[in-house]
Amino acid sequence: MNDDINFTVYLNEYHFPEPYEVNQRDSGMNNTTRVILSGNERYAFRIYNNHKDVEIVRLEQEVLSALAQQSLPFQIPVPVRNKRGDTLSIAEDGTLSALFHYIDGDRPTASNPEHVYALGQIAALLANALESIKPDRLPLYSPYYELEYTYAAMDEAAFLSMADRSDALRARSINFEYLQRERNLLKEVCVELEGWPKQWIHGDLVFNNTVSRENAIIGVLDFEFATMDVRAMELAVIIVDLLKPEDAELKMKIQLLVNGYKSICPLTAEELQLLPRLMKLRLLDVALHFAVRFRDQLDKDDVLCQIVDQSAFGCKWITENWEDGIT
Numbered sequence: 619m620n621d622d623i624n625f626t627v628y629l630n631e632y633h634f635p636e637p638y639e640v641n642q643r644d645s646g647m648n649n650t651t652r653v654i655l656s657g658n659e660r661y662a663f664r665i666y667n668n669h670k671d672v673e674i675v676r677l678e679q680e681v682l683s684a685l686a687q688q689s690l691p692f693q694i695p696v697p698v699r700n701k702r703g704d705t706l707s708i709a710e711d712g713t714l715s716a717l718f719h720y721i722d723g724d725r726p727t728a729s730n731p732e733h734v735y736a737l738g739q740i741a742a743l744l745a746n747a748l749e750s751i752k753p754d755r756l757p758l759y760s761p762y763y764e765l766e767y768t769y770a771a772m773d774e775a776a777f778l779s780m781a782d783r784s785d786a787l788r789a790r791s792i793n794f795e796y797l798q799r800e801r802n803l804l805k806e807v808c809v810e811l812e813g814w815p816k817q818w819i820h821g822d823l824v825f826n827n828t829v830s831r832e833n834a835i836i837g838v839l840d841f842e843f844a845t846m847d848v849r850a851m852e853l854a855v856i857i858v859d860l861l862k863p864e865d866a867e868l869k870m871k872i873q874l875l876v877n878g879y880k881s882i883c884p885l886t887a888e889e890l891q892l893l894p895r896l897m898k899l900r901l902l903d904v905a906l907h908f909a910v911r912f913r914d915q916l917d918k919d920d921v922l923c924q925i926v927d928q929s930a931f932g933c934k935w936i937t938e939n940w941e942d943g944i945t
Contacts, residue, residue, distance in 0.1 A: 631700040660720035670712040684751035693837040721837040723829035732833035738878025748818040761847035763811035769906040784919040793930040824859040850889040854896035861932040894940040905929040
C-alpha cells in the first residue's frame with residue numbers, strides 16, 4: 619500500500635456528515651492508516667495490508683465489543699458502520715478496511731518516564747479487562763509459545779538460508795546463526811508454557827499502538843493480533859519495544875515499566891522469572907515474521923537486515939543484563 623491508493627473508492631462506503639478530507643498518518647507494516655476529517659468529526663481509517671482474512675477482523679471487532687461492555691479507564695477504537703450497516707468493508711479485490719471514531723491525542727514516547735510508567739499501568743489494566751472476556755470466535759493467531767508451529771515453514775534451514783539472499787543479509791550471517799541458537803534454546807520453555815493458565819492478550823501492545831495526552835496514556839489501538847496466551851506475555855512485548863542499542867537508560871526504563879505494571883497487577887515470582895524468555899520469544903517471533911515477509915517479497919532486504927540486527931541485540935542484551943536485577 620502506498621500514497622497511490624484511491625481512498626475515494628474505500629470511503630464511498632460510508633456516510634460522512636460533511637465532505638471529507640484525507641490526512642496523512644504514520645502507518646505500520648501491517649496497515650495503512652489515515653485520519654479523515656469531516657466537518658467537526660474525525661475518524662481513523664484503516665486498510666489491512668498483510669491479509670484478506672475477514673475472520674481476523676471480525677474477531678478483532680468482537681474483542682473490542684466485549685471490552686466496550688466494561689468501564690475501562692482508557693479509550694479503545696469504536697468502529698463506524700458503513701452504508702450496509704457493517705463495521706467491515708470488503709473491496710472488489712478482497713482488500714479489507716474499517717473506519718473508527720478518532721481517539722484524540724499523541725503518541726507516547728519512551729523518552730518520557732511518565733509515559734513509560736503509564737504504559738506499564740495500562741498493560742496491567744488491559745490484562746485485567748481481557749481476562750474476563752469470552753468472545754464467540756476462537757483466536758486465529760497462535761500464541762507466542764507455539765513459535766515452531768507458527769513458523770514450521772521457516773524452519774532452521776529456511777531461516778539460515780535467508781542470509782544467502784543478498785550481500786547485506788550475508789553480512790549478518792552471524793546474527794542469523796545466533797538467533798537460531800536462541801530459538802533452539804527456547805523450545806523447552808515453549809513446551810512448559812503449554813501448561814500455564816491462558817487468557818486473551820492484545821499481543822502487540824507497544825508505544826505506537828497507544829495514545830497519550832500530556833503525561834497520561836488514554837487510549838489503546840490495533841487489536842488485530844489479539845490472541846490467547848500467558849498473561850505475562852503482554853508485558854514482555856512492551857519491554858521488547860524499549861530495547862534500543864543507543865539508550866543508556868534502558869535498564870532504568872524497563873524497571874519503571876515493570877513497576878507501573880506491578881502497581882496495578884502484581885507479578886508472581888514465576889512470571890518475573892519467565893519474563894526474559896518471553897521477551898526472547900517476542901524477538902524471535904518478530905525476526906521470523908519478517909523473514910517470511912522477505913521470502914514472500916513483501917519487503918526488501920534492508921527491512922529484514924534491520925529486524926535481524928534489532929532482534930540479535932535484544933536477545934544479547936537480555937542475556938547480559940537481565941540477571942543484574944529487574945524486580
